[in-house]
Amino acid sequence: MTSVMGRLPGRTRGWPGCAVLFLIGAALWAVSTYVPSRMPAWGPYEFSWPIWLAVTLSGLWFQRGLSRLAPVDRPGPWRRIAFWAGLALIYGVTQTGFEYLAQRMFFINRLQHVAMHHVGPVLLALSAGGPAILAGAPGWVRRACDSAPATLFMAFVQQPLVAAFLFVGLFWLWLIPPVHFAAMIDPGLYQVMNWSMAVDGVLFWALVLDTRVSPPARVGFGVRVVLAVAVMFPQIVLGALISFATKDLFPYYAFCGRYFPDIDALTDQQIGGLVIWIPPAMMSVLALLLVLNNMRRAGADI
Template identity: 50%
Template sequence: MRGDVPGVVGIAVVTCLLWTIAHYRASWMPFWAPWDFSPLWFLAAAFTLWWFFRGLRAVPMGAGRIVLFLIGMAAIWAVLQTHFEYAAQHMFFLNRIQHVVMHHLGPFLIALAWPWQTIAAGMPGPVRRVASHRHMHAVMRFFRQPEIAIAFFLGLIALWLWPPVHFVAMINPALYTVMNWSMVIDGLLFWAVVLDPRGAGQAGNSFAMRAVMSVGIIFPQIALGAIIAFADSDIYGFYAWCGRLYPGIDAISDQRLGGGVVWIPPAMMSVVGLICVLNNMRREQERTARPGNGGVSSAGWTGR
């Protein structure tokens, strides 16, 4: 426990320093630093990274997985705690890019890296005991049910895109924070189920079900993006109300670009997710195959 004190104190000092500069000397902040500093986002990122690097000593990971994890973390940070956040509050299509990164790209890369054991190994004992408590496991089992995971994944996208809710969320700082946290957490929960590399016994879901989950979210998102892209009136009045960052892009053009972002990148990522699920299934079959005992190795169809 004593060994954790320097790290906690260091993170607390940096948090206070960044908060002070952001509030009293904002012009000192470079473009990659927080535009509107959030201690909660910083603490979440800082503790996760600290536990991750500490855990690498006990549960090593390959260089590729480490890079995927760090890119995923950096992507979420970039859209939430840099000057990009200001732009995302003044253009609808940039706001959609922000949400795709928060809900899809960042969580997808983190889940693909599968860092959970490493992060847990780096946690202090009391935190690890809370994370591994049976009540926490019960909560995770609930959200890992395919129908629940899909419902929350698609439901939250639709909720925050419903024009009346979107308008209130963008003008209400508390609701805006809830919106962003819900997107990141839900994205991590969903992709952690779909990209779980373990077999059905440990994961709780078959590879076929994970493939269905990845494909099943494509069509509702395409429909939602198409509705927005082909709307012939401005349905997101907040951006006209607050002033668009690029006056040359009118409301309808902004909306069509945003609809395209809702439509195309998530569908492409779902296809990539399906490929990852099939690859995980192949690797699990190779691991469990017992040539000579009646097992069938996948080497015959992979060429290896």
């Protein structure tokens, strides 16, 4: 990877593409801000420049990087499909009309976070698209990623115990009823909540689904197996606690007004608990199978 980076030009000639993305973003921002009634369902309910730039620039740099990597280093067709599917999923649940529903039904909010914390990041991790993104990114991005602070940060958050604690802890944190209420009514805290889900999900699943042996991977396959399985049980417990609760734990949705009034608070909560319970557990099982397959292909032992 270092040798590939060394052959890249110091300055990326990508201004036309960035300009186009900026103009499209500016148009979406203008419509969502001044004439929101004209925004179609596939457009953003609340336009976010950080999300728009993170998603579109990642896609631009990934596509550009494919042409700069040696053929042997490029992700294969299925990995490319996984990359675009993961990116589209995260964008779809945050920058379309789905966001409106996620703010007005608890179970849809849970679907949003499962997409941001599990399914989307798993697809991105499966794509192994990091080298392609870096290869297509401007020089200052590559230098920032190689800097000492970034290296130390990654070394810390991808320590196995820290990674597992953050993955489970953040999921639990935002579902503590007073914390959840505060996050849903505070636009700034709401963005922190959503960003923490997506970023932590990508960091965790990239660690677990790394196809390489260790080193250069941060941890061995045995640790990755343990991580994939260990995070499943606290999420099952959390889902069960919410599903079987006999009172409304999340009054924000009654306060705001549920989009589907025929679904009462407890039913909404029970469905949301099942969303927390079942899909994340399935993703852990899938991750376990993928780690075992990666270990088999690498000819490594646990």
